[in-house]
Amino acid sequence: xxxxxxxxxxxxxxxxxxxxxxxxxxxxxxxxxxxxxxxxxxxxxxxxxxxxxxxxxxxxxxxxxxxxxxxxxxxx
Amino acid sequence: xxxxxxxxxxxxxxxxxxxxxxxxxxxxxxxxxxxxxxxxxxxxxxxxxxxxxxxxxxxxxxxxxxxxxxxxxxxxxxxxxxxxxxxxxxxxxxxxxxxxxxxxxxxxxxxxxxxxxxxxxxxxxxxxxxxxxxxxxxxxxxxxxxxxxxxxxxxxxxxxxxxxxxxxxxxxxxxxxxxxxxxxxxxxxxxxxxxxxxxxxxxxxxxxxxxxxxxxxxxxxxxxxxxxxxxxxxxxxxxxxxxxxxxxxxxxxxxxxxxxxxxxxxxxxxxxxxxxxxxxxxxxxxxxxxxxxxxxxxxxxxxxxxxxxxxxxxxxxxxxxxxxxxxxxx
Numbered sequence: 001x002x003x004x005x006x007x008x009x010x011x012x013x014x015x016x017x018x019x020x021x022x023x024x025x026x027x028x029x030x031x032x033x034x035x036x037x038x039x040x041x042x043x044x045x046x047x048x049x050x051x052x053x054x055x056x057x058x059x060x061x062x063x064x065x066x067x068x069x070x071x072x073x074x075x076x
Numbered sequence: 077x078x079x080x081x082x083x084x085x086x087x088x089x090x091x092x093x094x095x096x097x098x099x100x101x102x103x104x105x106x107x108x109x110x111x112x113x114x115x116x117x118x119x120x121x122x123x124x125x126x127x128x129x130x131x132x133x134x135x136x137x138x139x140x141x142x143x144x145x146x147x148x149x150x151x152x153x154x155x156x157x158x159x160x161x162x163x164x165x166x167x168x169x170x171x172x173x174x175x176x177x178x179x180x181x182x183x184x185x186x187x188x189x190x191x192x193x194x195x196x197x198x199x200x201x202x203x204x205x206x207x208x209x210x211x212x213x214x215x216x217x218x219x220x221x222x223x224x225x226x227x228x229x230x231x232x233x234x235x236x237x238x239x240x241x242x243x244x245x246x247x248x249x250x251x252x253x254x255x256x257x258x259x260x261x262x263x264x265x266x267x268x269x270x271x272x273x274x275x276x277x278x279x280x281x282x283x284x285x286x287x288x289x290x291x292x293x294x295x296x297x298x299x300x301x302x303x304x305x306x307x308x309x310x311x312x313x314x315x316x317x318x319x320x321x322x323x324x325x326x327x328x329x330x331x332x333x334x335x336x337x338x339x340x341x342x343x344x345x346x347x348x349x350x351x352x353x354x355x356x357x358x359x360x361x362x363x364x365x366x367x368x369x370x371x372x373x374x375x376x377x378x379x380x381x382x383x384x385x386x387x388x389x390x391x392x393x394x395x396x397x398x399x400x401x402x403x404x405x406x
Contacts, residue, residue, distance in 0.1 A: 020205055066329065074371075
């Protein structure tokens with residue numbers, strides 16, 4: 001059984017749960033409207049940019065794990 | 077509840093047996109017209125009928141029409157139209173191999189009926205933490221969802237029985253999740269996907285008598301994506317198909333651009349006893365199959381079994397996620 005691939009799937013699942021939590025608890029409630037004179041549309045755009053940055057880190061982590069698993073599989 | 081059970085039984089019988097009965101006819105018709113391709117993973121270079129999307133779409137549409145008679149709701153109509161359009165995109169790609177961007181763009185248009193029929197909810201639900209309301213962003217998610225699931229299913233259609241087997245497992249796992257969340261009508265629609273996939277798997281499993289082709293794989297993927305949206309189970313649906321998502325992710329992170337999968341270097345080669353092994357070519361993409369055979373060569377049947385184990389594992393994670401949907405951390 002290829003345990004490292006199962007571990008990879010499990011890691012992705014945990015990242016989805018944690019990412020979802022971060023989105024709901026922190027990014028969703030952020031509001032720049034009120035404190036300054038920012039348009040609600042701009043407010044949404046800023047949130048999307050934050051979410052995209054998070055996705056970038058998410059993909060970066062997964063790419064590192066993928067390369068590590070592949071190298072480990074080849075060496076064993 | 078009685079009506080739900082009757083609807084489920086009737087529509088499943090229609091879907092399952094129309095694919096089960098029609099597929100051998102499609103195989104004969106394709107073989108008669110010489111519409112076959114070489115099964116590259118067989119030593120004997122067997123010719124296999126392709127595409128089998130026609131029998132799949134007939135089974136899905138006929139059973140969805142029957143389901144619509146029981147429950148005339150926009151959600152079922154949206155699933156049927158989106159899946160039908162995805163079949164058209166697939167059949168065009170089967171007849172003439174289009175560029176890498178054709179399928180994502182064409183599949184994006186397939187999501188339009190979901191928006192026009194208003195068969196979506198702009199809340200995105202997450203387990204443990206509740207939901208976020210993203211009206212504008214959700215429209216983009218609807219447009220992106222069908223190309224993503226369509227191409228994700230299409231990218232795992234590389235070995236005998238894999239895409240239909242994964243679709244069966246994913247369909248059952250997602251319908252269990254929908255039953256847990258008490259979304260019964262869409263759960264039955266998802267059960268149809270599982271049974272139609274199972275009926276096609278009978279002919280697609282190792283050694284394949286027919287390949288689904290783009291028309292078949294895109295139908296599986298688009299229907300799965302449409303169910304995820306109209307059933308409000310986007311996150312659960314993503315978790316359930318994680319092995320296929322990983323395959324797409326590995327592929328894209330290796331190739332770093334959107335290309336038709338037939339245009340890239342084959343990431344696997346064959347041993348003398350015709351097992352599959354990772355190619356020594358450095359520039360070939362790392363796919364799920366390459367990852368599975370990186371340690372040691374495996375037979376095609378062994379790889380299929382490994383992928384099914386991963387699909388079942390993800391299905392269980394998806395069902396756990398559905399159970400966590402009702403739980404909120406305070």
